[in-house]
């Protein structure tokens with residue numbers, strides 16, 4: 001493949017976007033951009049400073065007083081907040097939920113938009129999130145929407161956390177994911193949806209490898 005493509009993968013929490021995007025980016029030798037990490041990074045700082053995650057003026061202050069930087073670390077874009085590498089600290093369910101809350105605010109989305117676009121400016125990128133194909137990269141070469149039933153997503157997230165050694169109650173994951181789905185899909189700005197022209201992949205009965213192969217099959221056919 002000659003041209004360096006922009007490939008977007010959107011979908012709800014727990015659909016397997018990160019795992020699939022990482023493998024795909026590696027196979028293609030592309031950059032992997034996890035945009036949820038940007039929202040999580042700001043939420044991490046908000047929680048640390050006890051900044052309310054539902055108050056626009058506090059979030060506006062947070063945005064103007066925070067330096068968020070993306071750095072290419074061997075093909076993976078790493079997030080730094082005020083110079084701190086937050087990669088390991090932002091993966092909790094609490095931060096995921098707070099990220100979902102603050103991501104409904106225009107001031108937050110605007111702060112992070114140019115960083116995301118800049119990362120994809122030269123192509124050769126697999127970008128995953130909620131509004132990759134709809135807002136951030138509307139002219140992407142390929143747009144995918146990765147979905148799975150809620151039960152399946154809860155199960156996957158539960159196993160993922162257990163594998164990482166993080167204690168996690170199935171029921172609290174269920175509750176968090178339900179709230180997150182609702183918040184992400186119902187917000188007014190850049191809500192989670194399958195973007196126009198997206199290829200929808202239902203991953204309920206597919207392994208990670210099968211999803212990756214399916215995506216690659218579209219890339220090589222067209």
Ligand code: DC
Pocket residue numbers: 013035036037039040096099100103104128129130131132180184
């Ligand atoms: O993908 P994730 O679980 O790390 O994302 C955390 C939250 O960030 C998600 O619930 C909503 C928000 N988000 C967003 O609004 N837009 C994106 N492109 C990525 C994430």
